[in-house]
Amino acid sequence: MKKVTTLFLKIAVILLGVPVLALCIxxxxEIADLSAELFPEFILIKVLVYIxxxxxxxxxxxxLYQAFKLLHYIDKNKAFSDLSVKALKKIKYCAITISILHVLALPMFYLFAEVDDxxxxxxxGLVVPFASMVIAVFDAVLQKLLQEAIFIKSENDLTV
Known part of the structure; x- marks a missing residue:
C-alpha cells in the first residue's frame, strides 16, 4: 500500500513539472514581448520578465526534485532521518526564493494594471508569492515536527 501511494505521489510530482515547463516555453x-510593447521606455523589462x-x-x-527524494526516503523506510529534514529545509528555501522573485515582479503587475485600468x-500578481509563503511556512512546521519525531525516536532507541 505504501509503495502504491508513494508511486502515485511521484507521478504527481512529475506531472506538476509539465505545466510549468509549458508555461516557461x-x-x-509572449508575456515578455507584450511587456516590451506596452512599456518601450523600460529597456530591460523583457529581461526582467525572463529573470x-x-x-x-x-x-x-x-x-520538485527534493520532494521526489523525500518520497524515495519514505520508500526506503528512511522517512525519520536527517536526510528528510534536509530535503524539507531545501524545499522551504526554494519556496522562499520563488516568493521573493515574484514579489520583485509586483511593480510590473502594477504597471499592467495601470495600462489596462x-x-x-x-x-x-500576489497569488504566487502568497502560495509560496504558505508552502514555506507549512514546510517549516513539517520540518520542526520531523526533527522532534527523530529526537523522540533516538531517545526511545537509547532507552531500549
Missing part, C-alpha cells in the same frame, strides 16, 4: 516569451518567471522555475524544479491584476 510558450507563455513567458522572474524563468528564474523562479529553477527553484521550483529543485523543490484593472486593479485586480495586482491581486493576481
Amino acid at each position: 510558450f507563455l513567458v516569451p 522572474v518567471f524563468d528564474g523562479s522555475a529553477i527553484p521550483f524544479y529543485f523543490a 484593472a486593479p485586480g491584476v495586482v491581486i493576481v
Whole structure:
C-alpha cells in the first residue's frame, strides 16, 4: 500500500513539472514581448520578465526534485532521518526564493494594471508569492515536527 501511494505521489510530482515547463516555453516569451510593447521606455523589462518567471522555475524544479527524494526516503523506510529534514529545509528555501522573485515582479503587475485600468491584476500578481509563503511556512512546521519525531525516536532507541 505504501509503495502504491508513494508511486502515485511521484507521478504527481512529475506531472506538476509539465505545466510549468509549458508555461516557461510558450507563455513567458509572449508575456515578455507584450511587456516590451506596452512599456518601450523600460529597456530591460523583457529581461526582467525572463529573470522572474524563468528564474523562479529553477527553484521550483529543485523543490520538485527534493520532494521526489523525500518520497524515495519514505520508500526506503528512511522517512525519520536527517536526510528528510534536509530535503524539507531545501524545499522551504526554494519556496522562499520563488516568493521573493515574484514579489520583485509586483511593480510590473502594477504597471499592467495601470495600462489596462484593472486593479485586480495586482491581486493576481500576489497569488504566487502568497502560495509560496504558505508552502514555506507549512514546510517549516513539517520540518520542526520531523526533527522532534527523530529526537523522540533516538531517545526511545537509547532507552531500549
